[in-house]
Amino acid sequence: MAAGLVISAPASGVGKTTLTLALARAWRNRGLNVQCFKSGPDYIDPAFHAAATGRASVNVDSWAMDRGTIAHLVSRGVDADIVLAEGSMGLFDGVAARGVSGTGATADIAEMLGWPVVLVIDPSGQAQTAAAIAAGLRDYRKGVRLAGVVLNRVASPRHEDLVRRALNDSGIAVFGALPRHAEISLPKRHLGLVQAEEQAEIGKLIDEAARFVAEHVDLDAVLRAAAGWSPQPAANGLNVTPPGQRIALARDAAFSFVYPHMLEAWRAAGAEIVPFSPLADEAPDADADVCWLPGGYPELHACRIAANARFRTSLRSFAETRPVHGECGGYMVLGAALTDADGVRHEMAGLLGLETSFAKRRMHLGYRLAELAAPMPGHQIGARLRGHEFHYSTILAQPDTPLAVVHDATGAVIAETGSRRGHATGTFFHLIAEDR
Known part of the structure:
Protein backbone atom coordinates (compact mmCIF):
# COMPACT_ATOMS: atom_id res chain seq x y z
CA MET A 1 0.00 0.00 0.00
CA SER A 230 -5.18 2.63 -1.82
CA PRO A 231 -6.39 4.26 -5.04
CA GLN A 232 -10.10 3.93 -5.63
CA PRO A 233 -11.09 2.62 -9.07
CA ALA A 234 -11.97 5.57 -11.27
CA ALA A 235 -15.41 5.47 -12.86
CA ASN A 236 -13.93 7.05 -15.96
CA GLY A 237 -10.62 8.15 -17.34
CA LEU A 238 -9.63 11.37 -19.04
CA ASN A 239 -12.26 13.01 -21.20
CA VAL A 240 -9.78 13.98 -23.89
CA THR A 241 -10.15 13.63 -27.65
CA PRO A 242 -6.83 13.74 -29.52
CA PRO A 243 -6.61 16.55 -32.08
CA GLY A 244 -5.64 13.97 -34.71
CA GLN A 245 -4.36 10.46 -35.31
CA ARG A 246 -0.81 11.58 -36.12
CA ILE A 247 0.17 14.79 -34.34
CA ALA A 248 3.17 16.93 -35.28
CA LEU A 249 4.13 18.50 -31.93
CA ALA A 250 6.51 21.45 -31.68
CA ARG A 251 8.90 20.56 -28.88
CA ASP A 252 12.02 22.50 -27.85
CA ALA A 253 13.06 25.31 -25.48
CA ALA A 254 10.59 27.71 -27.11
CA PHE A 255 7.65 25.26 -27.20
CA SER A 256 7.56 23.17 -24.06
CA PHE A 257 4.52 24.14 -21.98
CA VAL A 258 2.17 21.22 -22.42
CA TYR A 259 0.49 19.29 -19.64
CA PRO A 260 1.87 15.73 -19.37
CA HIS A 261 -1.59 14.26 -18.81
CA MET A 262 -2.74 15.67 -22.15
CA LEU A 263 0.03 13.92 -24.08
CA GLU A 264 -0.62 10.70 -22.18
CA ALA A 265 -4.33 10.93 -22.95
CA TRP A 266 -3.65 11.45 -26.65
CA ARG A 267 -1.42 8.40 -26.75
CA ALA A 268 -3.89 6.34 -24.70
CA ALA A 269 -6.57 7.17 -27.27
CA GLY A 270 -4.33 5.78 -30.02
CA ALA A 271 -2.73 8.95 -31.35
CA GLU A 272 0.90 9.06 -32.47
CA ILE A 273 2.95 12.12 -31.49
CA VAL A 274 5.80 13.17 -33.78
CA PRO A 275 7.91 15.96 -32.23
CA PHE A 276 9.82 18.55 -34.25
CA SER A 277 11.91 21.60 -33.34
CA PRO A 278 11.07 25.03 -34.79
CA LEU A 279 14.26 26.38 -33.19
CA ALA A 280 16.25 23.85 -35.25
CA ASP A 281 14.34 25.05 -38.32
CA GLU A 282 12.56 21.72 -38.66
CA ALA A 283 9.28 21.21 -40.52
CA PRO A 284 6.25 19.46 -39.05
CA ASP A 285 5.97 15.82 -40.09
CA ALA A 286 4.64 15.67 -43.65
CA ASP A 287 2.44 12.66 -42.85
CA ALA A 288 0.81 14.23 -39.78
CA ASP A 289 -2.85 15.18 -39.96
CA VAL A 290 -2.59 18.00 -37.40
CA CYS A 291 0.14 20.30 -36.06
CA TRP A 292 0.14 21.53 -32.45
CA LEU A 293 2.35 24.35 -31.13
CA PRO A 294 2.39 24.46 -27.30
CA GLY A 295 3.30 27.47 -25.24
CA GLY A 296 6.78 28.21 -24.02
CA TYR A 297 9.23 31.06 -24.43
CA PRO A 298 9.02 32.29 -28.04
CA GLU A 299 9.71 35.81 -26.78
CA LEU A 300 13.23 34.68 -25.81
CA HIS A 301 13.82 33.19 -29.27
CA ALA A 302 11.80 35.53 -31.52
CA CYS A 303 14.76 36.53 -33.70
CA ARG A 304 15.70 32.91 -34.33
CA ILE A 305 12.12 31.87 -35.07
CA ALA A 306 11.74 34.75 -37.53
CA ALA A 307 14.96 33.70 -39.28
CA ASN A 308 13.98 30.04 -39.61
CA ALA A 309 12.43 30.22 -43.08
CA ARG A 310 12.07 26.46 -43.51
CA PHE A 311 9.96 26.16 -40.36
CA ARG A 312 7.69 29.08 -41.22
CA THR A 313 7.27 28.14 -44.88
CA SER A 314 6.53 24.50 -44.11
CA LEU A 315 4.03 25.49 -41.40
CA ARG A 316 2.18 27.71 -43.88
CA SER A 317 2.15 24.89 -46.41
CA PHE A 318 0.86 22.44 -43.78
CA ALA A 319 -1.97 24.82 -42.86
CA GLU A 320 -3.20 24.97 -46.44
CA THR A 321 -4.76 21.53 -46.07
CA ARG A 322 -4.61 20.51 -42.39
CA PRO A 323 -5.35 22.01 -38.96
CA VAL A 324 -2.68 23.89 -37.01
CA HIS A 325 -3.33 24.95 -33.41
CA GLY A 326 -1.25 27.07 -31.04
CA GLU A 327 -1.50 27.59 -27.29
CA CYS A 328 -0.24 30.83 -25.72
CA GLY A 329 3.34 31.13 -27.06
CA GLY A 330 2.39 28.82 -29.93
CA TYR A 331 -0.58 31.10 -30.66
CA MET A 332 1.75 34.10 -30.77
CA VAL A 333 4.02 32.33 -33.27
CA LEU A 334 1.05 31.55 -35.51
CA GLY A 335 0.35 35.30 -35.59
CA ALA A 336 1.69 38.04 -37.83
CA ALA A 337 4.38 39.44 -35.55
CA LEU A 338 5.87 39.39 -32.07
CA THR A 339 7.60 42.44 -30.57
CA ASP A 340 10.28 41.49 -28.07
CA ALA A 341 11.19 43.16 -24.77
CA ASP A 342 13.59 45.52 -26.57
CA GLY A 343 10.84 46.77 -28.86
CA VAL A 344 12.08 44.88 -31.94
CA ARG A 345 9.29 43.53 -34.17
CA HIS A 346 9.81 39.99 -35.51
CA GLU A 347 7.73 38.45 -38.28
CA MET A 348 6.04 35.20 -37.26
CA ALA A 349 4.20 32.55 -39.31
CA GLY A 350 1.37 34.84 -40.41
CA LEU A 351 -1.33 32.15 -40.29
CA LEU A 352 -3.31 34.46 -38.02
CA GLY A 353 -3.42 38.23 -37.78
CA LEU A 354 -2.51 38.28 -34.09
CA GLU A 355 0.22 40.73 -33.07
CA THR A 356 1.68 40.69 -29.57
CA SER A 357 4.29 42.70 -27.69
CA PHE A 358 6.57 42.22 -24.71
CA ALA A 359 7.83 45.81 -24.86
CA LYS A 360 5.17 46.73 -22.29
CA ARG A 361 4.63 43.65 -20.21
CA ARG A 362 1.41 43.02 -18.31
CA MET A 363 0.68 39.79 -16.50
CA HIS A 364 -2.33 37.74 -17.58
CA LEU A 365 -2.95 34.95 -15.08
CA GLY A 366 -5.84 32.72 -14.17
CA TYR A 367 -8.19 29.88 -14.97
CA ARG A 368 -10.21 30.10 -18.17
CA LEU A 369 -13.52 28.53 -19.24
CA ALA A 370 -14.04 28.74 -23.00
CA GLU A 371 -17.14 27.87 -25.01
CA LEU A 372 -16.05 27.27 -28.59
CA ALA A 373 -17.74 29.43 -31.22
CA ALA A 374 -15.84 27.54 -33.93
CA PRO A 375 -14.25 24.09 -34.00
CA MET A 376 -10.62 23.50 -33.10
CA PRO A 377 -8.62 20.27 -33.39
CA GLY A 378 -10.23 17.62 -31.19
CA HIS A 379 -13.20 19.77 -30.14
CA GLN A 380 -16.44 20.85 -31.78
CA ILE A 381 -18.50 24.05 -31.67
CA GLY A 382 -20.10 24.44 -28.24
CA ALA A 383 -17.47 22.43 -26.37
CA ARG A 384 -16.65 23.84 -22.92
CA LEU A 385 -12.92 23.78 -22.37
CA ARG A 386 -11.15 24.46 -19.08
CA GLY A 387 -7.62 25.78 -19.08
CA HIS A 388 -5.16 28.21 -17.56
CA GLU A 389 -3.59 31.38 -18.93
CA PHE A 390 -0.22 32.80 -17.82
CA HIS A 391 1.75 35.22 -19.96
CA TYR A 392 3.04 38.78 -20.04
CA SER A 393 2.32 39.67 -23.66
CA THR A 394 0.11 42.55 -24.72
CA ILE A 395 -2.30 42.15 -27.65
CA LEU A 396 -1.67 44.76 -30.34
CA ALA A 397 -4.11 43.21 -32.82
CA GLN A 398 -6.43 40.19 -32.78
CA PRO A 399 -8.41 40.73 -36.03
CA ASP A 400 -9.52 37.22 -36.94
CA THR A 401 -12.77 35.42 -36.16
CA PRO A 402 -12.95 34.79 -32.39
CA LEU A 403 -12.48 31.13 -31.55
CA ALA A 404 -14.46 31.16 -28.31
CA VAL A 405 -16.28 33.13 -25.68
CA VAL A 406 -13.81 32.99 -22.80
CA HIS A 407 -14.56 33.65 -19.13
CA ASP A 408 -12.28 33.88 -16.14
CA ALA A 409 -12.97 31.95 -12.95
CA THR A 410 -15.41 34.62 -11.71
CA GLY A 411 -17.49 34.38 -14.88
CA ALA A 412 -16.28 37.67 -16.36
CA VAL A 413 -15.79 37.74 -20.13
CA ILE A 414 -12.17 38.40 -21.13
CA ALA A 415 -10.65 39.82 -24.31
CA GLU A 416 -8.33 36.89 -25.04
CA THR A 417 -10.88 35.03 -27.18
CA GLY A 418 -8.45 33.10 -29.33
CA SER A 419 -8.66 33.23 -33.13
CA ARG A 420 -9.52 31.20 -36.20
CA ARG A 421 -8.54 31.72 -39.83
CA GLY A 422 -8.79 28.90 -42.33
CA HIS A 423 -7.22 25.80 -40.81
CA ALA A 424 -5.34 27.79 -38.13
CA THR A 425 -6.64 28.23 -34.57
CA GLY A 426 -5.08 29.51 -31.37
CA THR A 427 -5.80 30.28 -27.73
CA PHE A 428 -3.98 32.09 -24.95
CA PHE A 429 -5.03 29.44 -22.44
CA HIS A 430 -3.43 26.02 -22.05
CA LEU A 431 -6.05 23.27 -22.26
CA ILE A 432 -6.43 21.13 -19.13
CA ALA A 433 -9.76 19.33 -19.59
CA GLU A 434 -13.11 19.42 -21.36
CA ASP A 435 -16.33 19.47 -19.38
CA ARG A 436 -18.10 16.16 -19.66
Missing part, protein backbone atom coordinates in the same frame (compact mmCIF):
# COMPACT_ATOMS: atom_id res chain seq x y z
CA ALA A 2 1.30 3.44 -0.93
CA ALA A 3 1.42 6.32 1.54
CA GLY A 4 0.52 9.87 0.57
CA LEU A 5 1.60 13.36 1.63
CA VAL A 6 0.93 16.87 0.37
CA ILE A 7 3.76 19.41 0.43
CA SER A 8 2.34 22.91 0.87
CA ALA A 9 3.09 26.30 2.44
CA PRO A 10 1.46 29.55 3.52
CA ALA A 11 2.52 31.25 0.26
CA SER A 12 4.51 30.94 -2.95
CA GLY A 13 8.30 31.17 -2.98
CA VAL A 14 8.80 29.43 0.36
CA GLY A 15 10.56 26.29 -0.91
CA LYS A 16 7.87 23.71 -1.74
CA THR A 17 9.49 22.55 -4.95
CA THR A 18 12.96 22.25 -3.44
CA LEU A 19 11.67 20.23 -0.49
CA THR A 20 9.55 17.99 -2.73
CA LEU A 21 12.50 17.24 -5.01
CA ALA A 22 14.85 16.66 -2.08
CA LEU A 23 12.49 14.29 -0.27
CA ALA A 24 11.74 12.41 -3.49
CA ARG A 25 15.41 11.92 -4.34
CA ALA A 26 16.44 11.10 -0.75
CA TRP A 27 13.80 8.39 -0.48
CA ARG A 28 14.62 7.12 -3.95
CA ASN A 29 18.26 6.85 -2.86
CA ARG A 30 17.03 4.63 -0.04
CA GLY A 31 15.43 2.29 -2.58
CA LEU A 32 11.83 3.52 -2.32
CA ASN A 33 9.57 4.04 -5.30
CA VAL A 34 8.39 7.66 -5.21
CA GLN A 35 5.54 9.12 -7.26
CA CYS A 36 4.99 12.88 -7.49
CA PHE A 37 2.04 14.99 -8.60
CA LYS A 38 1.53 18.71 -8.97
CA SER A 39 -1.62 20.27 -7.56
CA GLY A 40 -2.76 23.11 -9.78
CA PRO A 41 -1.97 24.30 -13.29
CA ASP A 42 1.83 24.66 -13.13
CA TYR A 43 3.26 22.95 -16.23
CA ILE A 44 6.96 23.32 -15.29
CA ASP A 45 7.24 21.45 -11.98
CA PRO A 46 6.24 17.95 -13.25
CA ALA A 47 9.46 17.78 -15.30
CA PHE A 48 11.49 18.45 -12.13
CA HIS A 49 9.53 15.71 -10.34
CA ALA A 50 10.38 13.26 -13.11
CA ALA A 51 14.06 14.21 -12.88
CA ALA A 52 14.01 13.50 -9.13
CA THR A 53 12.05 10.24 -9.16
CA GLY A 54 12.53 8.67 -12.59
CA ARG A 55 8.72 8.49 -12.88
CA ALA A 56 6.44 10.75 -14.89
CA SER A 57 4.51 13.32 -12.87
CA VAL A 58 1.17 14.90 -13.84
CA ASN A 59 -1.05 17.75 -12.69
CA VAL A 60 -4.21 17.27 -10.65
CA ASP A 61 -6.53 20.27 -10.56
CA SER A 62 -9.78 20.58 -8.61
CA TRP A 63 -11.03 23.59 -10.60
CA ALA A 64 -10.62 22.01 -14.03
CA MET A 65 -10.98 18.27 -13.27
CA ASP A 66 -13.74 16.16 -11.77
CA ARG A 67 -13.08 13.60 -9.07
CA GLY A 68 -13.06 10.74 -11.55
CA THR A 69 -10.31 12.35 -13.60
CA ILE A 70 -8.24 13.07 -10.50
CA ALA A 71 -8.73 9.50 -9.25
CA HIS A 72 -7.65 8.18 -12.65
CA LEU A 73 -4.50 10.32 -12.66
CA VAL A 74 -3.37 9.53 -9.12
CA SER A 75 -3.94 5.81 -9.58
CA ARG A 76 -0.50 5.69 -11.23
CA GLY A 77 0.87 5.86 -7.67
CA VAL A 78 -0.59 2.48 -6.71
CA ASP A 79 2.79 0.72 -7.02
CA ALA A 80 4.75 3.47 -5.23
CA ASP A 81 5.98 3.35 -1.65
CA ILE A 82 5.37 7.06 -1.10
CA VAL A 83 3.32 9.58 -3.08
CA LEU A 84 4.03 13.32 -2.87
CA ALA A 85 1.66 15.98 -4.16
CA GLU A 86 3.34 19.37 -4.42
CA GLY A 87 0.95 22.27 -3.92
CA SER A 88 0.66 25.63 -5.66
CA MET A 89 0.71 29.02 -3.91
CA GLY A 90 -0.58 28.82 -0.33
CA LEU A 91 -2.45 25.83 1.05
CA PHE A 92 -5.94 27.34 0.76
CA ASP A 93 -5.33 29.64 -2.20
CA GLY A 94 -7.74 29.12 -5.07
CA VAL A 95 -10.29 31.10 -7.03
CA ALA A 96 -13.41 32.68 -5.58
CA ALA A 97 -15.91 30.59 -7.56
CA ARG A 98 -15.93 26.81 -7.32
CA GLY A 99 -15.03 24.88 -10.46
CA VAL A 100 -15.64 21.22 -11.29
CA SER A 101 -14.65 19.74 -7.92
CA GLY A 102 -13.16 22.68 -6.03
CA THR A 103 -11.49 26.06 -6.27
CA GLY A 104 -8.10 24.84 -7.45
CA ALA A 105 -6.65 25.04 -3.92
CA THR A 106 -4.10 22.49 -2.75
CA ALA A 107 -6.35 21.89 0.27
CA ASP A 108 -8.98 20.42 -2.08
CA ILE A 109 -6.57 17.69 -3.16
CA ALA A 110 -5.43 17.02 0.41
CA GLU A 111 -9.01 16.57 1.61
CA MET A 112 -10.15 14.63 -1.46
CA LEU A 113 -7.34 12.08 -1.18
CA GLY A 114 -7.06 12.05 2.60
CA TRP A 115 -3.35 12.90 2.54
CA PRO A 116 -1.83 14.85 5.46
CA VAL A 117 -0.05 18.13 4.75
CA VAL A 118 3.60 18.92 5.43
CA LEU A 119 3.95 22.70 5.60
CA VAL A 120 7.10 24.46 4.48
CA ILE A 121 7.41 27.62 6.57
CA ASP A 122 9.95 30.38 6.03
CA PRO A 123 10.22 32.20 9.39
CA SER A 124 12.47 34.97 8.04
CA GLY A 125 11.73 38.20 9.87
CA GLN A 126 9.65 36.46 12.56
CA ALA A 127 9.88 33.86 15.29
CA GLN A 128 6.88 32.74 17.38
CA THR A 129 4.52 34.23 14.81
CA ALA A 130 5.46 31.33 12.53
CA ALA A 131 3.69 29.02 14.99
CA ALA A 132 0.57 31.19 14.90
CA ILE A 133 0.54 30.92 11.10
CA ALA A 134 0.96 27.15 11.21
CA ALA A 135 -1.77 26.78 13.85
CA GLY A 136 -4.11 28.93 11.80
CA LEU A 137 -3.55 26.80 8.73
CA ARG A 138 -4.05 23.63 10.79
CA ASP A 139 -7.42 24.80 12.11
CA TYR A 140 -8.77 26.67 9.08
CA ARG A 141 -10.63 23.86 7.31
CA LYS A 142 -12.05 20.70 8.72
CA GLY A 143 -10.95 17.67 6.71
CA VAL A 144 -7.46 18.99 5.97
CA ARG A 145 -4.95 17.39 8.33
CA LEU A 146 -1.59 18.90 9.21
CA ALA A 147 1.21 16.34 9.66
CA GLY A 148 3.87 18.86 10.70
CA VAL A 149 6.23 21.50 9.38
CA VAL A 150 9.68 21.89 7.90
CA LEU A 151 11.29 25.25 8.59
CA ASN A 152 13.23 26.79 5.72
CA ARG A 153 15.90 29.51 5.72
CA VAL A 154 16.28 29.74 9.49
CA ALA A 155 18.77 32.46 10.42
CA SER A 156 20.58 30.84 13.36
CA PRO A 157 20.34 28.12 16.02
CA ARG A 158 18.74 30.65 18.38
CA HIS A 159 16.16 31.57 15.76
CA GLU A 160 15.38 27.90 15.17
CA ASP A 161 14.98 27.28 18.89
CA LEU A 162 12.48 30.12 19.29
CA VAL A 163 10.34 28.87 16.42
CA ARG A 164 10.57 25.22 17.46
CA ARG A 165 9.48 26.00 21.04
CA ALA A 166 6.44 27.92 19.83
CA LEU A 167 5.45 25.16 17.43
CA ASN A 168 5.90 22.48 20.08
CA ASP A 169 3.73 24.50 22.48
CA SER A 170 1.06 24.58 19.77
CA GLY A 171 1.21 20.80 19.38
CA ILE A 172 2.71 20.98 15.88
CA ALA A 173 5.48 18.55 14.94
CA VAL A 174 8.70 19.99 13.51
CA PHE A 175 10.33 17.54 11.10
CA GLY A 176 13.42 19.66 10.57
CA ALA A 177 14.91 23.09 10.01
CA LEU A 178 16.94 24.13 6.97
CA PRO A 179 19.55 26.88 7.17
CA ARG A 180 19.97 29.13 4.17
CA HIS A 181 21.81 27.23 1.43
CA ALA A 182 22.32 29.04 -1.88
CA GLU A 183 23.71 25.95 -3.62
CA ILE A 184 20.20 24.42 -3.91
CA SER A 185 18.43 27.51 -5.23
CA LEU A 186 16.55 26.83 -8.46
CA PRO A 187 16.99 29.53 -11.15
CA LYS A 188 13.89 31.47 -12.22
CA ARG A 189 12.61 33.61 -15.07
CA HIS A 190 9.40 35.55 -15.71
CA LEU A 191 7.06 32.54 -16.03
CA GLY A 192 8.55 30.57 -13.14
CA LEU A 193 11.46 28.19 -12.76
CA VAL A 194 13.90 27.72 -15.62
CA GLN A 195 12.77 24.42 -17.09
CA ALA A 196 14.39 21.19 -15.97
CA GLU A 197 15.42 20.23 -19.51
CA GLU A 198 17.32 23.53 -19.85
CA GLN A 199 19.49 22.83 -16.79
CA ALA A 200 22.38 20.51 -17.56
CA GLU A 201 23.26 20.21 -13.87
CA ILE A 202 19.75 19.52 -12.60
CA GLY A 203 20.66 16.02 -11.40
CA LYS A 204 23.54 17.32 -9.31
CA LEU A 205 21.39 20.10 -7.88
CA ILE A 206 18.70 17.63 -6.81
CA ASP A 207 21.34 15.34 -5.31
CA GLU A 208 22.73 18.24 -3.27
CA ALA A 209 19.23 19.21 -2.14
CA ALA A 210 18.59 15.59 -1.08
CA ARG A 211 21.86 15.46 0.85
CA PHE A 212 21.17 18.78 2.56
CA VAL A 213 17.59 17.92 3.50
CA ALA A 214 18.56 14.45 4.75
CA GLU A 215 21.08 16.15 7.04
CA HIS A 216 18.52 18.51 8.57
CA VAL A 217 15.13 16.75 8.30
CA ASP A 218 13.97 13.55 9.99
CA LEU A 219 13.06 11.60 6.85
CA ASP A 220 11.74 8.64 8.83
CA ALA A 221 9.38 10.86 10.83
CA VAL A 222 8.05 12.47 7.64
CA LEU A 223 7.51 9.04 6.11
CA ARG A 224 5.66 7.81 9.20
CA ALA A 225 3.35 10.83 8.98
CA ALA A 226 2.13 9.83 5.51
CA ALA A 227 -1.34 8.32 5.27
CA GLY A 228 -1.80 4.80 3.98
CA TRP A 229 -3.65 4.99 0.70
